Amino acid sequence: xxxxxxxxxxxxxxxxxxxxxxxxxxxxxxxxxxxxxxxxxxxxxxxxxxxxxxxxxxxxxxxxxxxxxxxxxxxxxxxxxxxxxxxxxxxxxxxxxxxxxxxxxxxxxxxxxxxxxxxxxxxxxxxxxxxxxxxxxxxxxxxxxxxxxxxxxxxxxxxxxxxxxxxxxxxxxxxxxxxxxxxxxxxxxxxxxxxxxxxxxxxxxxxxxxxxxxxxxxxxxxxxxxxxxxxxxxxxxxxxxxxxxxxxxxxxxxxxxxxxxxxxxxxxxxxxxxxxxxxxxxxxxxxxxxxxxxxxxxxxxxxxxxxxxxxxxxxxxxxxxxxxxxxxxxxxxxxxxxxxxxxxxxxxxxxxxxxxxxxxxxxxxxxxxxxxxxxxxxxxxxxxxxxxxxxxxxxxxxxxxxxxxxxxxxxxxxxxxxxxxxxxxxxxxxxx
Numbered sequence: 001x002x003x004x005x006x007x008x009x010x011x012x013x014x015x016x017x018x019x020x021x022x023x024x025x026x027x028x029x030x031x032x033x034x035x036x037x038x039x040x041x042x043x044x045x046x047x048x049x050x051x052x053x054x055x056x057x058x059x060x061x062x063x064x065x066x067x068x069x070x071x072x073x074x075x076x077x078x079x080x081x082x083x084x085x086x087x088x089x090x091x092x093x094x095x096x097x098x099x100x101x102x103x104x105x106x107x108x109x110x111x112x113x114x115x116x117x118x119x120x121x122x123x124x125x126x127x128x129x130x131x132x133x134x135x136x137x138x139x140x141x142x143x144x145x146x147x148x149x150x151x152x153x154x155x156x157x158x159x160x161x162x163x164x165x166x167x168x169x170x171x172x173x174x175x176x177x178x179x180x181x182x183x184x185x186x187x188x189x190x191x192x193x194x195x196x197x198x199x200x201x202x203x204x205x206x207x208x209x210x211x212x213x214x215x216x217x218x219x220x221x222x223x224x225x226x227x228x229x230x231x232x233x234x235x236x237x238x239x240x241x242x243x244x245x246x247x248x249x250x251x252x253x254x255x256x257x258x259x260x261x262x263x264x265x266x267x268x269x270x271x272x273x274x275x276x277x278x279x280x281x282x283x284x285x286x287x288x289x290x291x292x293x294x295x296x297x298x299x300x301x302x303x304x305x306x307x308x309x310x311x312x313x314x315x316x317x318x319x320x321x322x323x324x325x326x327x328x329x330x331x332x333x334x335x336x337x338x339x340x341x342x343x344x345x346x347x348x349x350x351x352x353x354x355x356x357x358x359x360x361x362x363x364x365x366x367x368x369x370x371x372x373x374x375x376x377x378x379x380x381x382x383x384x385x386x387x388x389x390x391x392x393x394x395x396x397x398x399x400x401x402x403x404x405x406x407x408x409x410x411x412x413x414x415x416x417x418x419x420x421x422x423x424x425x426x427x428x429x430x431x432x
Contacts, residue, residue, distance in 0.1 A: 047245075052248070055249065055253055055257075064263075081256045084112055084257075085248070091251070092247070098127060100126050102122040102222070117339075118214075121206060132227065135223060141219060143208065145167050148202040149205070181196055271293075273296055286381065293376060293378070304376070306389040309387060312384050314383035317381070321355070324373055336369055352407070355368065358396060363410050364407075
């Protein structure tokens with residue numbers, strides 16, 4: 001009441017019903033032909049909507065045939081389209097190759113290309129041949145790596161290997177954690193600081209920030225500027241705006257339609273409740289990182305147990321789950337991923353997980369979160385070995401018979417606390 005009174009005294013009115021009435025009135029006028037559409041007036045909203053409209057049928061055709069009659073899957077496929085549209089919107093709203101800015105590439109709200117639960121992905125568009133200064137605070141996260149990319153998959157619809165990558169841990173970092181690095185075709189004359197050569201084909205930077213102890217490791221802060229562009233950005237031109245609008249449908253399509261068939265392909269190849277090496281070296285994957293994956297399918301009373309000998313040395317490892325459309329299972333609100341800090345390795349050096357819909361009461365549980373089927377994926381980075389885990393299906397009631405006697409147990413009360421802590425820790429990470 002005090003807030004409303006203050007607004008009134010200050011002569012400020014909240015929109016409320018006035019805004020709703022005005023919007024309804026404008027919509028009614030448009031529907032009855034009261035507002036003429038003027039050719040060349042610059043407002044091409046309908047053109048954007050028309051470009052997006054075919055993506056519904058494209059998604060229907062892309063979803064594996066055995067799943068198309070499932071209303072749940074089809075609703076989730078619409079969520080995937082919206083994730084793609086969200087990704088396209090970031091570049092449309094702030095993307096500018098002469099005045100670059102890092103935007104979220106993949107995350108919980110842009111769940112495309114199956115993001116890793118431990119990784120924050122940020123990217124920015126650049127001009128080929130430009131000169132850039134990247135400056136900031138390294139933070140204390142496990143890894144921070146910049147990949148030079150081109151041509152851009154989002155705009156070509158084709159995957160390409162990383163052109164080059166730079167590890168921020170190799171930079172000069174001062175006592176307060178600060179760094180700065182110049183990225184340009186040639187090292188600037190007289191420059192004595194850190195320098196990474198810019199690949200002539202590079203048109204996009206992507207930074208991966210990997211944290212294993214969420215909410216404890218300090219996230220990096222950084223920004224990018226052009227060294228060869230001095231003018232302010234100013235007002236976007238009509239042509240620049242419409243170019244950005246015109247890219248949205250294509251980017252949305254690439255993001256959303258790239259992988260809905262991937263889990264089905266694993267099943268067709270015979271990797272159902274079985275694992276294989278997954279090579280992403282031609283798909284802008286990090287150099288030095290290897291993957292394994294396979295499809296899973298479980299009844300409510302079944303579980304999958306994975307076992308793998310942890311390499312003698314590594315920089316990072318993890319295991320995650322996805323659904324049938326290859327969206328990463330919600331890792332904020334479910335324990336659907338584990339990394340080398342979160343997981344417990346048994347005394348024999350074996351990392352064992354239990355994948356199931358119901359809590360088996362062990363620490364290394366991977367929660368399918370209501371998905372009866374999907375994919376299991378693991379990754380190794382900087383490891384002396386990259387083994388494929390053994391995997392077998394058992395009855396949930398028999399899980400304990402297949403695990404060491406010393407396997408760490410978790411009570412329902414402990415699990416509830418762990419999940420609350422996980423949610424808070426995940427939200428402490430800076431994804432926007």
